[in-house]
Each structure stands twice: as C-alpha cells, then as structure tokens.
Amino acid sequence: MPKIKGNLIIGQSGGATAVINSSLAGAVAEALRHEEVGEIYGMLDGVQGLLQEQLIDLRAQVGTPQKLDELKHTPSAALGMCRYKLNDSERERILAILKKYNIRYFLYAGGNDSADTCHRLDLMSREAGYELHAIGIPKTIDNDLPQMDHCPGYGSIARFLAIATQDSGIDSQAAHLVHPIKLIEVMGRNAGWVAASAVLGKRREEDAPHLIYTPERRLDPARFLQDVQEVYKKYGYCVAVIGETVRGPDGKTLGTQAEPYLVDSFGHKYYHGPAHYLMGLIIKELGITARYDKPGTIQRMSMLCASPVDLDEAWEAGAVAARRAIGGETGLMVTLLRGQDENGGYKCEYGVTALENIANTEHKMPVSYINAAGNFVTQDFIDYALPLIGGPIPAYLKLDRAALVKTSL
Incomplete structure (x- = not known):
C-alpha cells in the first residue's frame, strides 16, 4: 500500500511526566525524516485544544537538533495537557478539523484514558472512510499500562x-x-x-x-x-x-x-x-x-532526577510511533518490552499492541x-x-553514633 502524503499532528494528555517531551521530540525527529509528512502540528492542551483548532508549527519551532535536544530535557508537557473525554458530537467536530488541515498521521501521548481517546478517533475515521493513521505513545508514571514491561515516565x-x-x-x-x-x-x-x-x-x-x-x-x-x-x-x-x-x-x-x-x-x-x-x-x-x-x-514531572534511561526510551517510543504511523499502521499503542543485550544485561525493545488492549485497563x-x-x-x-532508574542512587556518609568518645577521668 503506497504511503499517503499529508500532515502529522501530535498531542499530549494526562498527567505530565519528566520525559513526555522526550517522546514529543523523538516523534518530531522521526517525522522530519519522511517526505510523506508535510506540516508537523502540535495540538495545544490535547484534544481540548484541537477542538478549538489551537495548533502550532513544530517543524518551525523545534525542527533543529539543538531545539529537539532542549525539548527532550524540558519537564512537564510543552504542548499542554488535558483530561477530557470526547462525546460523539465532538468526535465529529475533530474529524472535520483533521480533514480541514489534511492531517493523516495522528500521534497521542498518554496513558489508559488517552489510549481510549486515540482508539475512538481511529474507529471514527475508519467508519467515515477517512484515511488516518492513529498511534498512541505510552506515558504514565503509574506504570500500570498492560501489554508492556514498563512505561515512559516511571x-x-x-x-x-x-x-x-x-x-x-x-x-x-x-x-x-x-x-x-x-x-x-x-x-x-x-x-x-x-x-x-x-x-x-x-x-x-x-x-x-x-x-x-x-x-x-x-x-x-x-x-x-x-x-x-x-x-x-x-x-x-x-x-x-x-x-x-x-x-x-x-x-x-x-x-x-x-x-x-x-x-x-x-x-x-x-x-x-x-x-x-x-x-x-x-x-x-x-x-x-x-x-x-x-x-x-x-x-x-520534575527534571531534577530524570532517569537517563527513561529519557532515551521515551524518545525512541515517540520515534517508533511516528515511524509506524507513517509506515501505514493505525489503531496501535507502542509498547516497551524487556530484552537482553549481548552481555545478558537489560535492554529495552519496542513493539505494538492494539489500542483497545490499553484503553481503560490497569496492570x-x-x-x-x-x-x-x-x-x-x-x-x-x-x-x-x-x-x-539510570544508574546508582547517591551514597551518603553515615556517622557512627555508637562510637562515643571515652575519657580516662
């Protein structure tokens, strides 16, 4: 199936983490590599902002390696977030907006509830006969998403x-x-x-x-x-x-x-x-x-103690989501799986599962x-x-409180 040319949009939803912007940066970096992608939009404040057509141009704002690295190391959600459940009429409104801006690739970073939103938009676009490739990017400090070893943010x-x-x-x-x-x-x-x-x-x-x-x-x-x-x-x-x-x-x-x-x-x-x-x-x-x-x-969401492992894995989760969407897949959530490196140590691998396997469930x-x-x-x-957690926790000095000074008096 030939890849469709169109624009890509990314949103962030639910409680922000220290690494959700790393996923955003990874998705943008991957989208920049593909000629099928025209504009790269960011929806402000998740689907609530999308309903108001509050979009920004991410290609213009963070389309360089330096800006993407700065975004990776910025805490909380750069685009803003929401906790909002769409009703039927609003889903139709969003479909009209997606068509208006020729958005063919829809990426949504979030947890259980955000997977539900992404899943509903995927189903709606299919029923309407509008080609949209919707992929979820996992995000939650709760670490409770099923079908995966752990979640970005944890x-x-x-x-x-x-x-x-x-x-x-x-x-x-x-x-x-x-x-x-x-x-x-x-x-x-x-x-x-x-x-x-x-x-x-x-x-x-x-x-x-x-x-x-x-x-x-x-x-x-x-x-x-x-x-x-x-x-x-x-x-x-x-x-x-x-x-x-x-x-x-x-x-x-x-x-x-x-x-x-x-x-x-x-x-x-x-x-x-x-x-x-x-x-x-x-x-x-x-x-x-x-x-x-x-x-x-x-x-x-504090960047003060962000795990380097978490930052890198979140970036790759965003990149995988963009790659899968642009490659023609839809209705999926990226998953993080546990593998082993050549020395038998920890290694993260990436897969996908159907959005309905994630939506409104807990692990x-x-x-x-x-x-x-x-x-x-x-x-x-x-x-x-x-x-x-990205390396050892700082070790502190501990005085021996039992070693009391003795005198000969």
Whole structure:
C-alpha cells in the first residue's frame, strides 16, 4: 500500500511526566525524516485544544537538533495537557478539523484514558472512510499500562522517590527526638509501582524506607500501628511509604470517609489520601510525634532526577510511533518490552499492541513483588526496577553514633 502524503499532528494528555517531551521530540525527529509528512502540528492542551483548532508549527519551532535536544530535557508537557473525554458530537467536530488541515498521521501521548481517546478517533475515521493513521505513545508514571514491561515516565519518578526517601530517612533519623515517624504518600493510582520504587536507594537494613504499603494489599490500621511501633523500637525512627489509594479492610481508601474532592471526566475519583489519617492514628494511639510528606505533582514531572534511561526510551517510543504511523499502521499503542543485550544485561525493545488492549485497563504489581506481610517489596521487584532508574542512587556518609568518645577521668 503506497504511503499517503499529508500532515502529522501530535498531542499530549494526562498527567505530565519528566520525559513526555522526550517522546514529543523523538516523534518530531522521526517525522522530519519522511517526505510523506508535510506540516508537523502540535495540538495545544490535547484534544481540548484541537477542538478549538489551537495548533502550532513544530517543524518551525523545534525542527533543529539543538531545539529537539532542549525539548527532550524540558519537564512537564510543552504542548499542554488535558483530561477530557470526547462525546460523539465532538468526535465529529475533530474529524472535520483533521480533514480541514489534511492531517493523516495522528500521534497521542498518554496513558489508559488517552489510549481510549486515540482508539475512538481511529474507529471514527475508519467508519467515515477517512484515511488516518492513529498511534498512541505510552506515558504514565503509574506504570500500570498492560501489554508492556514498563512505561515512559516511571523510571524518572522511581529515581526521584528513591532519592527523596533516602533524604527523608536521614532527616527523620536526625530529628528522632522531635518527630521520629515520617509517612510519605505517593502517586500511582490503584497500582503500587510508584510506592515500591522508594526502596531503590536503600543500602542497609536500617535505611529508609522501613515499610511500604501498596494498593494491591488492604491495610488494617491496627496492623499498621504494630508495624510502625516495631520499627520505631528497633531503630528509634521509622519511614513508611504509602500509595495514595491504599484501602482498609472494608475496601475503602483509608481516610476517605468524605466524598472525593474531584471526579474527572473519565470517572477517576480524587481523595485527600491516607497519610494524614494514619499520621493521626500514630499520634493518638502510639503517642509518638509523626509527620507526613506528600510530594504532589512535582514527583511525576520534575527534571531534577530524570532517569537517563527513561529519557532515551521515551524518545525512541515517540520515534517508533511516528515511524509506524507513517509506515501505514493505525489503531496501535507502542509498547516497551524487556530484552537482553549481548552481555545478558537489560535492554529495552519496542513493539505494538492494539489500542483497545490499553484503553481503560490497569496492570498492577505481581504478587511476587510484595512480601508475605504486605508491608514491603521483594528482591524480585528490585531486580525489575533498578535498570530503569539510570544508574546508582547517591551514597551518603553515615556517622557512627555508637562510637562515643571515652575519657580516662
């Protein structure tokens, strides 16, 4: 089948990561290599911007190696993002816009919900008899997309939290006389990949984190208090990492007796989270001063701790998406698969799967990655995740507090 000549458009959707712009840069770099591609448009603010015909010329703005490299190392989403579910009339409006601008190649970087959007546009164009090649570029720090080993964005948040947890642990130990218990509530939605990554900087048994709770296991508050007290008695301080949707024995997210403060257009509910509730329990039931940290959006998009591996893989995912679309394929999401290099080490390989296999589904942590007690991760998880974070975590000096000076007086 001969390749069709036309214009290409790229959008970004969902929560921005440290490397989503690397995927954008990789897609543009690949599109620039193909004479079939005319204009290279960027849709501002995802499909919401496309509905308003808010397009920019990416060939003009970032069409040089220097600009593409700058884009690769820029945090968050350069084009802007949205969380927006198209209705039937809006899909027809977008089809008219695609025809108006002769867009034949449609690339959309995002996660589960963005795959749903891309899938619907692909189906709509086929039904209308309009040749459009729609390919999804994977993106999510939650690492919960099925059909792939890991997702662009995950390696960078994993590196961020591994370093942040080590730093927080050192601070908590230093402040053990004042506030010795620290809870760190992290993102990840209904999967524990993000919470688990906090372990990746741990070198000694006494180092933080001491406890990790993921949404895959329900958490009994009484058992949680017992875990914290045991660690505190052993080390004099305790750092526990908690996924944002960890549920209690009744199946409800801990501390969410109230209504969610936000429900987005895809039905995702947002609560204030379990850390504040659990902190209160520690203070009330154990009589120990506790604090909690909740990094928020900075954890998912900061360039400060971006993984070099993640940056390079995200670039290639964007390039593969453009290559597949221009090559005549459609209705697919790029996948990242685990292979081996010539020395038996980690290597990322790239494939594709149908968009409907990704849309509105979640891939949670395997049982083998969580310990029997449900309060930590296993070596299997560490072996899985370490290659993704791009090199070792900084090692800090640790003074020997037991080596007290003795005098002869």
